[in-house]
Amino acid sequence: MLAAIGVMVGIAVVIGVVLGWSAVRLKVEGNPLVDKIDAILPQTQCGQCGYPGCRPYAEAIAKGEADINQCPPGGEEGVKKLAELLGVEPKPLDASHGQPKPKSVAVIDENLCIGCTLCIQACPVDAIVGAAKQMHTVIAEECTGCELCVPVCPVDCIHMVPIREDLPHWKWKYPRIALKEVA
């Protein structure tokens, strides 16, 4: 009896030491789940989810503080992917955080711009160049279409222009098959 207890305690101690050691030595920095969620988010950095950027939202989802349906730029597809990753049921987008819109870029009306630099400070990805009292302009390739620069402009010279389909961005459409000819 005593020997049995001794063996069990011994095993427990050995396993405890190994686990304790590996917990210290093999510690994973940061939460890998946050990285996985962050990789799915569209990186618009628009803050429509209620968090100051995509990564804070990813952290909130990982902690269970935020729901998966608060990202309008990610759309239904983003929700589906998050649901798949987290093993939960997908749900429709939460309309209180906004509706998905066609992808757009900000365009500054250069005749109206007064060079106040407010939009430069608002841009989360540093996609606006300019200096105080100098005209500003948007680097279209780097603009995520977050719209954060629009409300801060004191002269309303920034507009969101939807990206029009052109040849390099054209996609083959899903083949539509008419199963029955409708007379």
Next chain:
Amino acid sequence: MSRELFRFHGGVHPPEHKAESNSRPVHPAPLPHRLVIPVRQHIGNPAKPIVAVGERVLKGQMIAAPDGVISTAVHASSSGTVTAIDMQPVPHPSGLPDLCITIDTDGRDEWIARTPLDYRAMPPEALRQAVRDMGIAGLGGAVFPSAVKLDPGPQRVIPTLILNGCECEPWITCDDRLMRDRADEILQGVTVMRHLLGSSEILVGIEDNKPEAIAAMQAAAGRLDFAVEVVAVPTIYPGGGAKQLITTLTGKEVPSGKLSTDIGIQVFNVGTAYALARAVFHGEPLLARLVTVTGHVLRPQNFEALIGTPMQELVQLAGERDGMTGLIMGGPMMGQPMPRPDVPVVKATNCILVKSDELFPPLPPPLPCIRCTRCADVCPADLQPQDLYRFARAQDFGRAQEYHLFDCIECGCCNYVCPSHIPLVDFYRYAKSEIWAREKEKKAADLARQRHEFRLMRLEREKREKAEKLAAKAQAKREELTAAAAAGDPEAEAKKALIAAAIERARARKAEVTPKNTDAVPPAVQREIDEIEARRAKILAQARKPLESEKET
């Protein structure tokens, strides 16, 4: 012909329809009044326009310069005036417009100064640059810039050079006519290719349904001072696909995701070799090409047409007939429907196939896939088309990629044999372009993430730097003061006194600016104030009293 030939997997043998157009000699198409020349005619970056509206250009003058490594130049096909540089309809199945340079021709067809290149004396890099500036791109249909393909890369040498004269697609005969009529010049182009690639084995693959072309090429090869083996290959569609031709001739298979150059083989179309010969030995950029106009026309034949000629004009030359239902650029298997008949001939236009209900009856509506795997039997890339179809239809792109969707060459064999008439290739194209779009989006998202993180880091750094600077300044001031006090410096004492005086002054000024107009006002002013207050009270009382009319109701 002792060469052992190999058989690639699958393939079909659709009706050839070559005899319609290959018996008439090549007819030079007349100079059109207006040329519309797209700047995006090749794979890679579109060329950048270097002329202005209103400028007079000469035949062969570069009007758009190559942009980046994978790009090539675009030239004026005839002399005239540039009348527009804008978006015009182009031969693309989407029907979307693209940037084009429009030239109104003056009919004089006046050339620029043409200087043949002394290719043996030139350094290879300069020669490739010249080929790029001559606008040479693969004329077999893929229009990949040839200068890139003529670079042997770090291997320094490509042992096997294959010239593709198979022309396996039905109806098309432009390569057949080119080989019959201009075999010597094609092989001149091969000498340049051989010079750049250092190839020791040169093979010309021609399908055995073109005996005249084989004979002409063999005769021309006999006149050369190096060995060129002209090989008749069996007529099986798509035997002219680069990978399929490599297998047929060498027995080697290009591994999935690799290039033929990785196994020491480079393949060029015969038309490309001809264009290269014109460029190097005559100083002529790529301005014209042979175009087969066939199908529902009176006189199916080959034209030598300038790049930028409206397709409709060629169809009229070949004899337009009633009942035309549209144009296909390319052949019936891989060709793409044209959005409208007036789009221009481009470098990729090997054939204009005029459709009619008689020749190409509309397909019956597709039925569900019964998984008969006939498509898998004929797939020359050895794929499982029925599974790819299932995944593409379900938008399960990950699985489609696992099943090697990107090895599909879109040859259309599966469409051809499908008993349910499912447009399989349309599904593969859809899946491929969705995957590409997603990859692009992913790249953009990664860039945005990187830029956002950098911005956060920058803001943090700026805040820290500012705080450090302020702290350092305050520290310096404090040190200075304490040092001065410790030393009992009279100068410091005087400074302290000055500071004290300044503080006192500031206090005094503050007291001064507090308004003093409410107390100790003269009686006259006080009376006025009282009057105003009384008037105000009266108005307020009136405003609060309900109106007479309101009282009654």
